Amino acid sequence: MKHTKVxxxxxxxxxxxxxxxxxxxxxxxxxxxxxxxxxSTINNIQCVVDFxxxxxxxxxxxxxxxAVSVIGTLVESKGAGQKYEIxxxxxxxxxxxxxxxxxxxPKKHSLEFLRENAHLRVRTNAFGAxxxxxxxxxxxxxxxxxxxxxVYVNTPIITGSDAEGAGEMFKVTALPFDNTPRTEDGxxxxxxxxxxxxxxLTVSGQLEGETFAMALGQIYTxxxxxxxxNSNTSRHLAEFWMIEPEVAFNDLxxxxxxxxxxxxxxxxxxxxxxxxxxxxxxxRLLEEEKSKPQADRSEMPLLEKLNFVLENxxxxxxxxxxxxxxxxxxxxKKKKFNYIINxxxxxxxxxxxxxxxxxxxxxxxxxxxxxxxxKAFYMRLNxxxxxxxxxxxxFPGIGEIVGGSEREERYDVLIEKMKALExxxxxxxxxxxxxxxxxxxxxGFGLGxxxxxxxxxxxxxxxxxxxxxxxxxxxxx
Ligand code: 4AD
Ligand code: MG
Numbered sequence: 001m002k003h004t005k006v007x008x009x010x011x012x013x014x015x016x017x018x019x020x021x022x023x024x025x026x027x028x029x030x031x032x033x034x035x036x037x038x039x040s041t042i043n044n045i046q047c048v049v050d051f052x053x054x055x056x057x058x059x060x061x062x063x064x065x066x067a068v069s070v071i072g073t074l075v076e077s078k079g080a081g082q083k084y085e086i087x088x089x090x091x092x093x094x095x096x097x098x099x100x101x102x103x104x105x106p107k108k109h110s111l112e113f114l115r116e117n118a119h120l121r122v123r124t125n126a127f128g129a130x131x132x133x134x135x136x137x138x139x140x141x142x143x144x145x146x147x148x149x150x151v152y153v154n155t156p157i158i159t160g161s162d163a164e165g166a167g168e169m170f171k172v173t174a175l176p177f178d179n180t181p182r183t184e185d186g187x188x189x190x191x192x193x194x195x196x197x198x199x200x201l202t203v204s205g206q207l208e209g210e211t212f213a214m215a216l217g218q219i220y221t222x223x224x225x226x227x228x229x230n231s232n233t234s235r236h237l238a239e240f241w242m243i244e245p246e247v248a249f250n251d252l253x254x255x256x257x258x259x260x261x262x263x264x265x266x267x268x269x270x271x272x273x274x275x276x277x278x279x280x281x282x283x284r285l286l287e288e289e290k291s292k293p294q295a296d297r298s299e300m301p302l303l304e305k306l307n308f309v310l311e312n313x314x315x316x317x318x319x320x321x322x323x324x325x326x327x328x329x330x331x332x333k334k335k336k337f338n339y340i341i342n343x344x345x346x347x348x349x350x351x352x353x354x355x356x357x358x359x360x361x362x363x364x365x366x367x368x369x370x371x372x373x374x375k376a377f378y379m380r381l382n383x384x385x386x387x388x389x390x391x392x393x394x395f396p397g398i399g400e401i402v403g404g405s406e407r408e409e410r411y412d413v414l415i416e417k418m419k420a421l422e423x424x425x426x427x428x429x430x431x432x433x434x435x436x437x438x439x440x441x442x443x444g445f446g447l448g449x450x451x452x453x454x455x456x457x458x459x460x461x462x463x464x465x466x467x468x469x470x471x472x473x474x475x476x477x
Contacts, residue, residue, distance in 0.1 A: 001071065007040035009074060012084055016074035021045060021086060022094070024123060027106045028062045034088075036068065042129050042276050046077060046085040058091065064106055065097030065123070111464055118468050118477055126284055129277035130465055133270055134453050140269035141222055141243055141449075144262055150218040150245060155205030157224065161427060162200055164207060164376065168228040169200035170238075201226035204446060205244050207378075207431050210407065213246035213442055214434045220245040222449075230472050234461040235350070235399060237450060239470040246444030252380075252389040252406040255443035256366050259393055259402050260314050263364075263447070267306055270456050278303060278456075285458040298397065302458040305396070314364040314393065317356075320344065322367055325360055326352050347374045350399040357394045365394045377417050379405040391445070398455050404445020411435040 003020040023038030023045075031051045035044035047070045051059060062068065069092045077085040103117050104124055114121035121127045145152065158172050174194035175181065181189040190198040205221040212219045225242040245258065271278065282302035289297045300308060317325075326332055326341045326348075339349045348367075357365050370390040372381060379388035393402035408414045414435055418425060425432065453465040463469040468477045 003069065005040040006036065006038045006043070006045045009045055009086070010041065010043055010082070010084060012074060015076060015084070018071065019074045019086060020069065020071045021047065022069045023067070025062055025064055025066045025068060025097070027064060031059055034062060034068070034070070036070070037123075037128070039128055042125055042132075042280050043082075046079065046082055047072070047088050047091075048085055049088050049091060054091065058093065061093045061096055062091075063097050063099035063102070065099070065102035065104060066093060067095035067097075068092065069094055111461065115463055115469070116476075122467070125280060127464075129274075129280050130453070130457050130459065131467065132277050133274045133281075133457050134465060136273050137266055137270055137453060137456060138222070138241075138449070140266040141220075143269070144265045145218075145220045145245065148218065150220045151212070151216045153205070153209060153212045153216075153219045153221050154223065155202065155208040155221050157202055158195075158199050159202040159208075160195065160197055160199050161207060161431075162198075164204050168230075169203055170226050170228045172199045172201060203227055204242065206246065206444065206446065207428075209244055209246045209444065210378075210431070210442065211434055213248050213444070214438065214440070217249075218245070218247045232472050234463075235451065235454075237462055237466060237469055237471060240462075240466070241449035243447045243449055244444060246442065248440055248442045250406070250443040251441055252368060252391060252443060255404055255406060255445060256314075256316060256368070256391055259391075259404065259445050259447070260366070263393070263402075263452070264310050266452070267456060268310055271303070271306055271310075278306070281457050281459075298458075305458075306456065309364060309395075312363050314366050315361045316366045316368065317361070319348075319367055319370045319387065322348070322352075322356055325356065329355060329360070331355060345371045345373070353392075353394045353399040354396075357396050357399075362396075364396070367392050367394065375405070377421050377423055378407050378414070380408045381413055381417070389443075393445075395451070395455055397460070398451050400448075401451045401455065402445050402447045404443065406441065406443040409435060409439045409441055411439065 001020045003022045006021055006023060009019060009021060021036060021038065023036045026035040026037050026044050028034050032049055034047040034049060036047050037044045070086055070088045071090040072086040072088040074084050075087050077083060104120050114124065114127065122131055162169055175188065175192065181192040183189045203225060205223060209219055209221050221244045223241065224239055226239055228238060229236065247258065250258065285302050323341060323344050331337050332341050337351050341352065368391040369382060369387045372386055372388045375388050375390045379390045381388055389406035391404050392400050395401045408417065415425065450462050450465050454462055457465060459465050463471060
């Protein structure tokens with residue numbers, strides 16, 4: 001007999017003579033009531049076991065974590081909390097679970113403990129919800145761009161260029177660590193390596209993406225990205241997923257419009273398609289907030305916060321205006337910031353970004369026109385000669401969620417910049433070809449997918465929104 005998903009059973013419009021459900025036991029009460037979950041929904045289906053006619057041996061094996069198959073009648077439930085339940089006629093234990101040893105006991109576990117059990121934490125309500133929301137969001141990303149006619153491009157994961165300057169890179173090598181081949185001056189001889197040159201895991205697909213945008217018009221990437229920076233924060237992963245659209249003939253304003261529209265679309269899609277999961281996560285968050293001091297509590301419940309982002313335009317502010325605001329701010333004057341803002345040109349730390357978003361503007365903010373020397377080489381230089389057409393989108397509780405820019409399309413200006421930064425022209429000659437042959441205005445951005453999932457689920461640590469997080473000192477599983 002084919003089994004039916006719990007999700008579909010729960011939305012049934014009639015009682016059903018014979019149904020089969022398969023899943024994992026969450027709890028077993030009074031030797032009679034199984035709360036069965038199969039991952040299709042946050043909700044369990046109640047399965048009522050006929051304990052008088054079930055062998056004692058079998059009843060003992062209905063333990064938290066066990067995999068079971070039940071066949072029975074879908075009837076209207078007499079108990080509160082569910083419309084339908086299954087009156088079990090036939091129960092089969094598919095896989096036993098040692099109740100004493102099963103780490104996911106039906107009680108509240110700390111997030112740290114759950115991280116150490118990332119292979120089992122997905123069997124909890126919270127992680128089931130987070131991972132379903134993550135899946136729906138990633139579908140929404142593709143749906144948005146595909147509906148707009150963007151071409152999905154798979155840029156390489158192993159890359160020969162290290163000029164993006166986005167962060168430290170992980171080396172990819174097949175050379176031995178003992179007797180590593182060396183050149184005459186003692187350096188590692190990458191000519192003898194697998195690719196005949198030094199290679200790394202990519203920190204961004206942008207440069208390759210640009211070459212495709214300059215042929216296909218509108219493209220996006222969505223893939224894994226690697227950064228070996230030693231930042232052990234709740235916002236950084238060594239392996240994360242990034243979405244990078246790149247559009248020919250777009251300028252910075254178009255880029256901001258696209259980013260804002262895109263983010264609002266995917267959040268709306270999650271709201272429309274993950275109601276149960278988001279409601280659960282909202283409740284979880286409210287519980288958690290109760291244990292925090294008043295000042296640290298978020299001002300809005302999760303669903304209200306998500307709707308707020310949909311209903312309000314992102315505030316667009318230049319870097320220069322932002323510096324003025326920060327310089328005059330109370331935490332700056334009272335020296336509460338770890339990094340005091342004195343001068344125009346200072347790089348913004350996450351404490352400053354969060355002040356702007358959470359305390360000053362109280363809405364998502366797009367900062368643009370940053371000083372050239374704190375941004376990447378490929379960003380278009382403004383007429384003032386000192387700022388570039390960069391944009392960062394800052395979100396409450398998250399800080400930077402998007403980084404992007406209009407690109408420097410002028411060959412001469414780009415070469416000047418690369419010379420000043422001692423970036424190897426030879427190495428990037430393929431990139432420079434886009435400026436040699438039919439160059440045009442273009443722009444793009446990168447959205448950190450996990451930071452988006454953090455925002456939508458209301459979680460606070462990025463390790464909790466990716467299945468198996470990779471961070472400094474941790475590559476378990
Ligand atoms: O600002 P970033 O470094 O921009 C780029 O890589 C550009 N090439 C994007 C482009 O213009 N096509 O990274 C983009 C976003 C950040 O805003 C942040 O959301 C996320 O990627 N991000 C990280 N997320 C998790 N862990 C990390 N270590 C991250 N580093 C960046
Ligand atoms: Mg950035």
